[in-house]
Amino acid sequence: MKSYRNxxxxxxxxxxxxxxxxxxxxxxxxxxxxxxxxxxxxxxHITASIFINDDESGLHRDFERWLEKLAPEKPYxxxxxxxxxxxxxxxLKRTVMGREVVVAVTQGRLDFGPWEQIFYGEFDGRRPKRxxxxxxxx
Amino acid sequence: MKSYRNxxxxxxxxxxxxxxxxxxxxxxxxxxxxxxxxxxxxxxHITASIFINDDESGLHRDFERWLEKLAPEKPYxxxxxxxxxxxxxxxLKRTVMGREVVVAVTQGRLDFGPWEQIFYGEFDGRRPKRxxxxxxxx
Amino acid sequence: MKSYRNxxxxxxxxxxxxxxxxxxxxxxxxxxxxxxxxxxxxxxHITASIFINDDESGLHRDFERWLEKLAPEKPYxxxxxxxxxxxxxxxLKRTVMGREVVVAVTQGRLDFGPWEQIFYGEFDGRRPKRxxxxxxxx
Numbered sequence: 317m318k319s320y321r322n323x324x325x326x327x328x329x330x331x332x333x334x335x336x337x338x339x340x341x342x343x344x345x346x347x348x349x350x351x352x353x354x355x356x357x358x359x360x361h362i363t364a365s366i367f368i369n370d371d372e373s374g375l376h377r378d379f380e381r382w383l384e385k386l387a388p389e390k391p392y393x394x395x396x397x398x399x400x401x402x403x404x405x406x407x408l409k410r411t412v413m414g415r416e417v418v419v420a421v422t423q424g425r426l427d428f429g430p431w432e433q434i435f436y437g438e439f440d441g442r443r444p445k446r447x448x449x450x451x452x453x454x
Numbered sequence: 455m456k457s458y459r460n461x462x463x464x465x466x467x468x469x470x471x472x473x474x475x476x477x478x479x480x481x482x483x484x485x486x487x488x489x490x491x492x493x494x495x496x497x498x499h500i501t502a503s504i505f506i507n508d509d510e511s512g513l514h515r516d517f518e519r520w521l522e523k524l525a526p527e528k529p530y531x532x533x534x535x536x537x538x539x540x541x542x543x544x545x546l547k548r549t550v551m552g553r554e555v556v557v558a559v560t561q562g563r564l565d566f567g568p569w570e571q572i573f574y575g576e577f578d579g580r581r582p583k584r585x586x587x588x589x590x591x592x
Numbered sequence: 593m594k595s596y597r598n599x600x601x602x603x604x605x606x607x608x609x610x611x612x613x614x615x616x617x618x619x620x621x622x623x624x625x626x627x628x629x630x631x632x633x634x635x636x637h638i639t640a641s642i643f644i645n646d647d648e649s650g651l652h653r654d655f656e657r658w659l660e661k662l663a664p665e666k667p668y669x670x671x672x673x674x675x676x677x678x679x680x681x682x683x684l685k686r687t688v689m690g691r692e693v694v695v696a697v698t699q700g701r702l703d704f705g706p707w708e709q710i711f712y713g714e715f716d717g718r719r720p721k722r723x724x725x726x727x728x729x730x
Contacts, residue, residue: 317455317593317730319628321698352457354494354590356630356694360705362645368553369500369545374534378542379549382525387658396650404654407645411655411689413549415644418494418556418694420588422459427586429498448703450696452630452729453590454455455593490595492632492728506691507638507683512672516680517687520663551687556632556694558726560597565724567636591728592593 320348320451323360328441331389332409334376335436337366337447341419342426344449351424353453357434358416360446363406365413365437383409383439406439413437421453458486458589461498466579469527470547472514473574475504475585479557480564482587489562491591495572496554498584501544503551503575521547521577544577551575559591596624596727599636604717607665608685610652611712613642613723617695618702620725627700629729633710634692636722639682641689641713659685659715682715689713697729 322344326335341357357366369375387408388394395404417434420427436447460482464473479495495504507513525546526532533542555572558565564572574585598620602611617633633642645651663684664670671680693710696703712723 317629319729321696321703352590353455354492354588354630356696358694358696360708362705362707367549369549370535372535374537375542375545377534378546382546386524386662396653397646397648399650404651407651408654408658411643411645414552414690416694418496418554420459420494420496420586422588427459427588429500429584429586431500432498446705448696448705450630450698450703452628453457490728491593492630492726505687507687508673510673512675513680513683515672516684520684524662552690556634556692558597558632558634558724560726565597565726567638567722567724569638570636591595 317452318350318454320350322449324447325444326436327444328438331441333438333441336371336433337436338434341434341449345451348451350421350451350453353421353451355419355421356416356450358448360448363403363410363440364445365410366417367413367435367437368417368432370431371433383412386412403440409439455590456488456592458488460587462585463582464574465582466576469579470518471576471579474509474571475574476572479572479587483589486589488559488589488591491559491589493557493559494554494588496586498586501541501548501578502583503548504555505551505573505575506555506570508569509571521550524550541578547577593728594626594730596626598725600723601720602712603720604714607717609714609717612647612709613712614709617710617725621697621727624727626697626727626729629697629727631695631697632692632726634724636724639679639686639716640721641686642693643689643711643713644693644708646707647709659688662688679716685715
């Protein structure tokens, strides 16, 4: 069994945003040399998300509005977590979107359907945050 | 390390529905010959879900109503994604329910609690859509 | 390839609660002797959750309030599942929080960011319920 590990770092200029990280994940997979196995991508911070969906800007605006409806940023005082912090909503939004994805690796490729793309979802940005890629297989 | 891959295809007659796919996943596991490892099942389409819960029709109706409350299908115009499409709600519903499950394989069986069953959740049906099963282990 | 399996059992005194199980998961990883691989932790019951977030009591109160808003426990009659049962809300809450986490194992440790901790989330307590830990690697 082979294993491979890599970290990516993202610093988004706004509080929230989505970044398509599929190219970086594909590069890591190529670097690993693994042909058959399982690939894990997870946010290492608890106010960010990794998820798989469509690379379509209208949908991303829908996600932003929908998450604000489910877990509004303001007023900050509605959350007990917001004593020294103001990011309780970011913890909730990341919970909806998910911490991680697990992807099959087949013949050295991400084994994806036609529209699957991997996104980094930031909900408390403006500082460097890390993403972990771990691959095991042969 | 051994690895195994299979695809299932579903075409549901309605826009939304849940299908218990545990028997097909068990058959794939038997076909793989893998005794100890990890099994991944994921929707290959971004308006469908794989999740684990109870095979109880009342609960499934509750899921349907609850998802319609969290991410209503209509009016279509509430979503930016709905220019050429009308399925933005399906992307959101699938996000709540999840893209994938990872299941332990122990002594050649799905290592499940008493009520765990694997479901395909369709949120934009009436066309063929694929599910990926990947198993690694020994 | 090595594989390791362990079960934890929790009986919470209230209907709902969160327990930091990171120490028990770390102990299982140490017992496994696995240095590089993937670790799966999942609830074996469909009204409980395993998730990764911050060990901060204010945030946990926020989660409790937020989940009650998204999927209220009462009135019980609002859910079709609640014929013989009263726990439909627990199935929905666990869906939001997730069934499982997959964690990278690197150099014999959980490969975590600075604040990541693993929690058992109970939504229908007062009886013994099990959590599965499966690790594969080398």
